Every structure is written in structure tokens, then in C-alpha cells.
Amino acid sequence: MSGGPAEQGKNTRLVTSGRRKEWTGPVVNPPVWRASTHLYETEADRKAGGTSNSDGEFYYGRRGAPTQWALSDALTQLEPEAFGTVLYPSGVAAITGALLAVLRPGEVLLVTDNAYEPTRLAALGLLKSFGIETRFFDPLDLDGFEHAFCEKTKAVMLESPGSLTMEVSDVPALAAIARDKGAVSLLDNTWASPLGFAALEHGCDISIMSLTKHVGGHSDLMMGSASAGEKYYRRLRRTAQALGHVVSPDDASLALRGLRTMGVRLKKSTASALEIARWLYGRPEVGFVRCPMLPDSPDYRLWQRDFTGGCGLFCFVLKDSSEAARARFIDTLDLFGIGYSWGGFESLVIPFDPASIRTAMPWPPASAGTGERLGIRLSIGLEDTEDLIHDLERGFTAMEQA
Structure with a gap:
């Protein structure tokens, strides 16, 4: 449960965290503990066990075993100021599980208008059925956000950069306002992970990730996590146990394996994405690029x-284009798979048109030019950057063909 040495670098913690001797024994990685039933030596041991409902204590398979505990411990050590981490069977399960842990019927939830669409659907569906009201806000408007609170507002769901359209919001300011108003702040931190953004250090109460993405890294598992200080960790844990949330030890082992190389994979994909974003910025077919790391981005300062x-x-x-031309662009790509998710070793592409699911902020943005509405999202993998650029160039050529 305790964090690693604060002076250690992030990549060192990626390699060493979660590898307690009592979990690994004489080998490098913790074995895969497949177990539903945990046995006790005596009746006295059974009566004494399972009282803390914490990682590291054998009780029953739903509470995990060393494989899952090692992953939770590693993620906790990566998140500054975290006391513990709860694992969930998917990223969406982490989002809904965390929201259910901090909200009650009759309360109000504020959700950033550029949130991951399943977050929006969960708020308007599942949470609504439990008597929880959701209101959406523009995360770029701090004054408007402050005025969105009412006496029943008890939680705020943030995401930065925003899903699909990649706006960076002032998370420390938003979290500070939420705290002043007596609300819990939750952040979907999947894009940056704790390696790129220390959510709790920046004022958030709960940091959520889809481990399916960067942590897994190989497009072969589904998992989520939520990390928090002790107060909210306890609430997350109790709610997850009540909902029966558990991850398989086999998937936890895959996530641990992916975690060890996450730093070098992110370094490579980030460098490639920045180079490709710069290249796209100069293309005549492109209206604008939303890449926060690009110095020309309006969000670069933040x-x-x-x-x-x-x-x-x-x-x-795209600039002055059509849906048919966008489809030709996507269909021509060879190195980019057409599919959801991201953060794997392979590059992916999807089109997006978020206007129908935005209620508090406009799409296209006010700064967009005429005809700039058809979006394309890229997830850059580990291929050679020049090959990806060549593939995109072929796509632009095909776009012009009737």
C-alpha cells in the first residue's frame, strides 16, 4: 500500500514497484495465482482473517491474491500521494465504480462536456436510474464552472485532454474550485497516466485510468484502475467489493508485464506523434491539429x-472536405488499423463527429474556419515514424480521387 522511495525516477519505479519478495519469491515476476478459495491453517486463523478488507491479506479470491496485489501496489507507487489503488474489469467499470462510490441518490454530478462518451452514457443512464442528476460544463470556462455548482453538487468528473477533441483544461484550478465547493474531483487520467500528469498532486481526489490502454500496451486485455488517498481509497474499495468487481490474475499478470515497458513505449509514441502532428500542421488538406504537445496548440501553455x-x-x-473523402482517406491507410481504443503497440485511426453529444461547448470550436468539422483521431504506435507519414500521405492522395 505504501509508495516507493520519492527520490526514485519514474522508470525505476516502473521496473521495481509491486515486486515484493513475499509475492515473487525467488523469481522476477509474481506468479499467476489462480484461486477462488483461500485456505486457513486453523479455525482461529479463519476467524482472525479478512477483517481489514485490504490488499495483501488472504481471504477469498474476489479480494485478490498476490498477482492482483502486485499490480495495485505498483500503480499506487506510480501515483504520488496515493494510498491505494482499486482494480476493475474495464476502464468504464473504473469510472462507474468510482462515481458510485462518491455519489448518492438526490445528488448532482458535474461532467466535463468533452468526456469519454461511455462516461457520458453512464451518467445519463445508470446514474440517472439511481436518482443522480448530471449537468455538463465547459472545462475551459472557469467562471462558468464555478457558477454551475449548487448545494447538491457532490462530485466533478474531469478529463484532460478531453476525449476525441483533446482540449487541455486547467485541472488544478477546476479541482481547487470543486474542493472549495465541497465536491469530490475525479479525473480520467488515461491519456497522460501518472507518468505524464500527477493527478493527486495537482489537487484531484481520485485518479482513474483505463489500463487497457498504455499499461496493457499490447491490445490484449481489458482493465481499469482508480487511485486515491486513504479516505477515498477506502470508499472505492468497499464499493468495488459490493459490486463484485474483480480482475483475473492472468490479466493482472499481462498488465504487470506491460507496465514494465510503459515508459519506453510512451517515449517512442509521444516523439512520433509530435513529429506527425508537425507534419499534418503543414498539410493543405488539414484545417487544424489538436495535439497538446505541439507548440502551436492553443493549449500548449497549460x-x-x-x-x-x-x-x-x-x-x-479536415478542411473543406466531405464524409466520402474522409472515408477514402481512412480506407487507404495500411499501417493504421480502423478500430477503437488506443495506447497499444499498433497505430489506429477513427473518424469522429462529436457535435451531437456536446451540450456545453460547441463543435466545431468557434475558432474553426468554414468547412472545418470532420475529425480524424490517430493513435500513434511503435512503427517507424517515416512509414506512418508515408501511409498518411497516401491517404491524402486518395482523398482527392472522386
Whole structure:
């Protein structure tokens, strides 16, 4: 549960965290403990066990075993100021589980208008059925955010950069306002991970990740996590146990394996994404590029102030194009798979048109030119950057063909 030495670098913690001797024994990685039933030596041991409901104590398979505990411990050590981390069977389960842990019927939740669409759907569906009201806000408007609170507002769901359209918000300021108003702040921190943005250090109460993305890194597992200080960790843990949330030890082992190389993979994909974003910025077919790491980005100042790293996910918007031309562009790509998710070793592409799911902030943005509305999201993998650029160039050529 305790964090690693504060003076150790992030990549050192990626390699060493979660590898307690009592979990690994004489080998490098903790074995895969497949177990539903945990046995006690005596009846007295059974009566004494399971009282803390914490990682590291055998009780029953739903509470995990050394494979899952090692992953939770490693993630906790990566998140400054975290007391513990709860694992969930998917990123969406982490989001809904965390929200259910901090909200009650009759309360109000504020959600950033550029949130991950399943977050929006959970708020308007599941949470609504529990009597929780959701209101959406523009995360770039601090004054408007402050005035969005009412006496029933008890939680705020943040995401930065925003899903699909990649706006960076002033998370420390938003979290500070939420705290002053007596609300819990939750951040979907999947894009940057703790390697790029220390959510709790920047004022958030709960940091959520889809481990399916960067941590897994190989597009072969589904998992989520939520890290917090002791107060909210206890609430997260109790709610997860009540909901029966558990991850398989096999998937936890895969996530641990991916975690060890996450730093070098992010470094490569981030560098490639920045180079490709610069190249796209100069293309005549492109209206604008939304990549927070790009010095020409309107959000670059905030990104440079708050972030210590990025990733390979960004977007751009076509200029004076049609849906048919966008489809030709995507269909021509060879190295970019057409599919959801991101953060794996392979590059991906999807089109996006978020206007129908935005209620508090406009799409296209007010700064966009005429005809700049059709978006394309890229997840840059580990391929050679020049090959990816060549592939995109072929896509632009095909776009012009009737």
C-alpha cells in the first residue's frame, strides 16, 4: 500500500514497484495465482482473517491474491500521494465504480462536456436510474464552472485532454474550485497516466485510468484502475467489493508485464506523434491539429505547465472536405488499423463527429474556419515514424480521387 522511495525516477519505479519478495519469491515476476478459495491453517486463523478488507491479506479470491496485489501496489507507487489503488474489469467499470462510490441518490454530478462518451452514457443512464442528476460544463470556462455548482453538487468528473477533441483544461484550478465547493474531483487520467500528469498532486481526489490502454500496451486485455488517498481509497474499495468487481490474475499478470515497458513505449509514441502532428500542421488538406504537445496548440501553455509527458493520441480536422473523402482517406491507410481504443503497440485511426453529444461547448470550436468539422483521431504506435507519414500521405492522395 505504501509508495516507493520519492527520490526514485519514474522508470525505476516502473521496473521495481509491486515486486515484493513475499509475492515473487525467488523469481522476477509474481506468479499467476489462480484461486477462488483461500485456505486457513486453523479455525482461529479463519476467524482472525479478512477483517481489514485490504490488499495483501488472504481471504477469498474476489479480494485478490498476490498477482492482483502486485499490480495495485505498483500503480499506487506510480501515483504520488496515493494510498491505494482499486482494480476493475474495464476502464468504464473504473469510472462507474468510482462515481458510485462518491455519489448518492438526490445528488448532482458535474461532467466535463468533452468526456469519454461511455462516461457520458453512464451518467445519463445508470446514474440517472439511481436518482443522480448530471449537468455538463465547459472545462475551459472557469467562471462558468464555478457558477454551475449548487448545494447538491457532490462530485466533478474531469478529463484532460478531453476525449476525441483533446482540449487541455486547467485541472488544478477546476479541482481547487470543486474542493472549495465541497465536491469530490475525479479525473480520467488515461491519456497522460501518472507518468505524464500527477493527478493527486495537482489537487484531484481520485485518479482513474483505463489500463487497457498504455499499461496493457499490447491490445490484449481489458482493465481499469482508480487511485486515491486513504479516505477515498477506502470508499472505492468497499464499493468495488459490493459490486463484485474483480480482475483475473492472468490479466493482472499481462498488465504487470506491460507496465514494465510503459515508459519506453510512451517515449517512442509521444516523439512520433509530435513529429506527425508537425507534419499534418503543414498539410493543405488539414484545417487544424489538436495535439497538446505541439507548440502551436492553443493549449500548449497549460500542457507545458502541468504535464511531464504525453502519449501518441491526438486528432486533426479536415478542411473543406466531405464524409466520402474522409472515408477514402481512412480506407487507404495500411499501417493504421480502423478500430477503437488506443495506447497499444499498433497505430489506429477513427473518424469522429462529436457535435451531437456536446451540450456545453460547441463543435466545431468557434475558432474553426468554414468547412472545418470532420475529425480524424490517430493513435500513434511503435512503427517507424517515416512509414506512418508515408501511409498518411497516401491517404491524402486518395482523398482527392472522386
